[in-house]
Each structure stands twice: as structure tokens, then as C-alpha cells.
Amino acid sequence: GTGGIGFAIPMETASEVIRQLRQRGKVVRPYIGLRMMPLNPHIIARERAVASNFPAGVTSGLLVTSVTPNSPGAEAGLRSGDIIVSIDDKPVRTVHDLTRKMGYDIGNTHEIKIVRKDGTSATIRVATRGATLS
Numbered sequence: 001g002t003g004g005i006g007f008a009i010p011m012e013t014a015s016e017v018i019r020q021l022r023q024r025g026k027v028v029r030p031y032i033g034l035r036m037m038p039l040n041p042h043i044i045a046r047e048r049a050v051a052s053n054f055p056a057g058v059t060s061g062l063l064v065t066s067v068t069p070n071s072p073g074a075e076a077g078l079r080s081g082d083i084i085v086s087i088d089d090k091p092v093r094t095v096h097d098l099t100r101k102m103g104y105d106i107g108n109t110h111e112i113k114i115v116r117k118d119g120t121s122a123t124i125r126v127a128t129r130g131a132t133l134s
Helices: 011-024 041-050 072-076 095-102
Strands: 027-031 034-038 062-067 083-087 109-115 121-127 129-133
Touching: 011 027, 027 095, 034 095, 062 072, 072 121, 083 095
Parallel strands: none
Antiparallel strands: 027 129, 034 062, 062 083, 083 109, 109 121
């Protein structure tokens, strides 16, 4: 069991899952091929301790820890070590912020603002692909 822990699924998520299961028999979510870690003050301090060139102006975002080869993120030019600070002009602090903004539609192109390890900023356009949840 769950040991007395309750779980809630947002209604919009449940509705979309039901719609996809009825239409396709499976759930497909947008995929860009990144592993990410949310940055908080503790992680930022640790990163600065091991990498003196960690960008000074970064106070939040998602640190890209790996990029799947041949994925939409890789093809768009995202790299391990990039810090995602926004998607479509909306700030990103958690992985949920990113996935919520991507929504459920496959093939949409999103503008992702990043800060590279050297402190330079870039905006990268990434088109999602579908990934089946199992």
C-alpha cells in the first residue's frame, strides 16, 4: 500500500490521459531528450565550488545533466551543462514547469532560453517528438 499517503492528479492531466487512451489506446507526451536537475541555492553553491566558471547571474533554472543522442534537444544544440532558464518566455524553476509549458501536443516548437557554462545566453528552438508512456 501507500502507507496512508494520498496522491492527487490534476483534473486537466486526468482528462488528457483519458482522451488519449480513448483515441490511441496509449498516452503520448512531448519528448525533447533531456535529463535535468532543478537548481536551488545548495546545488548552485556546490556547482560553484567544483566549477569556478559556473555562471554568476544564475539563481534558478534547470541544469541539463545529459542529452540523449539524436533527440530533439540534441538536434537543436542543447548540451550537458546548459542551464534552462525559460521556455516560451516563462521562467523555469522545476521540471514540472517545463513539462507543463510543453503541454500534450506533439510537434510543437518551443523557444528555450539557456545559459551556457561560459556565461553566454542563447535561445534555442526545439520541436517536440512523441514519447509513449509505459
